[in-house]
Amino acid sequence: MSAADPVRTGVVGTAEAPLTLDGAPPRTLGLADTLGLWANLGVSLLLPVAAVFVVLPGRPLSVTVAAVVVGAVVGSALLGAVAAAGARESVPGMVLLRGLLGRRTSWLPTAFNLVQCVGWATFEIVVIAEAASRVLGAPRWPFVVAAGVLATAMALRPLGVVRVLARYAVWTALAAVAYLFVQVLAEPLPPVGGGGATSFWTAADVVIALPVSWVPLAADYTRHVRSARAAGVGSAVGYGLATVVMFVLGVLALAAYGSAGLDVVDALLAVPLGALAVLVLVAVELDEAFANLYSTAVSAQNVVARLDRRVLAGAVGTVATLLALTLDVAAYEPFLFLIGAVFVPLAGVLIVAYWTTPRGRWDTSDTAPARPLYLLPWLAGFVAYQLTLPTYFPGPGAGWTAWWTARQADLGIDPANGWSASLVGLAVAVVLTVPVTLATRRR
Template identity: 75%
Template sequence: MSETVRTSVPAGDAPITLTEPPPRTLGLRDTLGLWANLGISLLLPVAAAYVIVADRPLVATLGAIVVGAVIGSILLGLGAAAGAREGVPAMVLLRGLLGRRVSYLPTAFNLVQCVGWAAFEILIIAEAASRALDAPRWPFVLAGGALATLMALRPLGVVRLLARYAVWAALAAIVYLFVEVLSEPLPAVTEGGTASFWTAADIVIALPVSWFPLAADYTRHVRRGRTAFAGAAGGYALAAIALFTLGVLALAAYGRAGLDVVDALLAVPLGLVAVLVLLAVEVDEAFANIYSTAVSAQNVVARLDRRVLAVLVGAVATLLALAFDLTAYEPFLFLIGAVFVPLVGVFVVAYYLLPRGAWDVSDTAPARLSLLLPWAAGFIAYQLTLPTYFAGPGAGWTAWWTERQTDLGIDPANGWSASLVSLAVAAVLTALVSLPAALRARRRAGIR
């Protein structure tokens, strides 16, 4: 098997299966470039319509963006650092939290969300490209899906290209769009938005946290945990702040909402060129989801060939983007995101309480069923704070949780951050459950 790997995989790239050790070839520049690129997405300025704090000065919205990006990116960085320290992918990393077999539960959730987000990213790329070039959408779906799949075959080579070239092209496009937007008057935005600072910050927090279940897939190749933390947290935070701010300023300057932010950016001189650059960079998000789907599946069967899996996943994601209205699937993806938010709190507390070297990611990692309790409690807290919104057939989910809010005297317009409430509940309960075992492990390791 080792001879096959050496002849079929370029030196220094990701191993084919989970049975080979990952090369530690990524430094700070590579990590920073990767996560800055993953943070550069047209989804962020499009989502800016939902982070505007209603009836407040623009500075309140910008403050919510910064606070949300910093909180979410720190959590992302903590997961990235753990991946570098343990040298394993994200779902394998969860063996130390839940045990090998119980880790299949978050793995299943992650497979569904990665395929869904890959398809959604391909659709976003194709939709924006078709509008920018006034052309049919389907050729861009095929091109975006094919390119993202090819990128997933050589992930570390792609990471280096992103860090060396793509991030600079994207930065130039963003700076140009900022200059053009800031040249316009910026009146207060009076339509849309959210009712409170913390609900606005909550939307921003959710974006970097959504990458937590994928972070270690890439940072297992980083040389040091500190490098992984700085690259992931710093790169994503800077990109998220820039893109959300660009979207908010475009809304203020042009009075547009939703996907019309893209139309507003296209209206500026040379806006077409800048948007096309950002669309090209957007492919990296579809690539990351395709690759992470393949790597996540290896947590269940370690000898699966990630290249074959990537081709299959890329084909499925492309077909989904061609055949379905994925906007109807979006709330389900947000629901899965709400599942992972409390898991982040559980993981961070459990992992960093233990001494270095005590995290068991082996095939014999024992089940820790007690940690399912804080995970479930955090998810319930999330839904009681802000139920995931469904329309049509799924509306019963939203209605049921809204009724539970009424039963408990929780104001549906409470203005709280569902992510922070969920994280706090999960983290506190995890500390209560894990602290005795962590103290025993520290005593055995000679750590006070």
């Protein structure tokens, strides 16, 4: 570290994330920054929009709220454990997986993460543009372009953006959410007649998918946090609380106004001054798009360390913006479940392996040896997830669902079992990781 380094000289406000993987990350973020960042990432219009998938039709609202709380606790605990590991090792998320799978084998989850990051960035841009167009009564496409450009620009200076989000944006967002809560709670709240959840645990699965979707990205930001404890607590508490608040807001809006899907936005617009509150949330939504674009760039550096993250972020931002111009938002629910099927088991494998490894023995170097045995519990967890609840894809993807449904029949598994696919997949992955870890250490 040179004498002019901003971290050494104390001018931490000017420190920025390194442009390539070869650069040392500044450790400038504390607990308050981490709480603010993850709370802000959790305050997203995508969550109330997705609330229709967690509503248990005909059941008391308290049951749906309980499913939201359980899902948020499980998902955020996984997020916090991986975030703390990223702070301890001071490496991005995909590089952290080198210690689990080896450098080249870690390219497999990196590929999955690149796909999900682009997908999430696209969804965020769609929701921003859709909400803005409804508030202002204008065509959607200009807002798609504007959101894509702004999110990409934010990804060029990520730590500067994190500091702004933690200190200012999160409070503005919370004020808007609190106002919407007050207005929605003033309405009668009958049980919701329609909803996408078939059981308590399928509802919880949708909620789990949201924090788990950030698990592969968490270390991209917590590598800049000064302590593992601050990283773990800040990410789990910040995102967990925001997840509960935003999902419950969506559920209450559905009950109060009888809306569904993106019509939740219309319901919130019906609130006095609702348009202003929604516009605030639309502006804050940019942070989710920015975070996914930045993490796509950082993930790609796991394969080619010397690629400039600014160039990568610009390219990914362009792709996400073009996709957002043509995206069918009806694909949102299966996308959530597929993310859970891939990353819930992987999170379980990583957490068990990492937190049972002596400190200083986790190899994230370019020469990290391959450990293909860890692919087995990950794959087993994914299979268990699909056998519990096959990811449903309409149209051309229906063959995927049909194949897994046939395997359920072969094994005598009731398709309407009502189990939590996330918890089943996680349990299988965790249990099988223990013998793999013991065998790897003996070797």
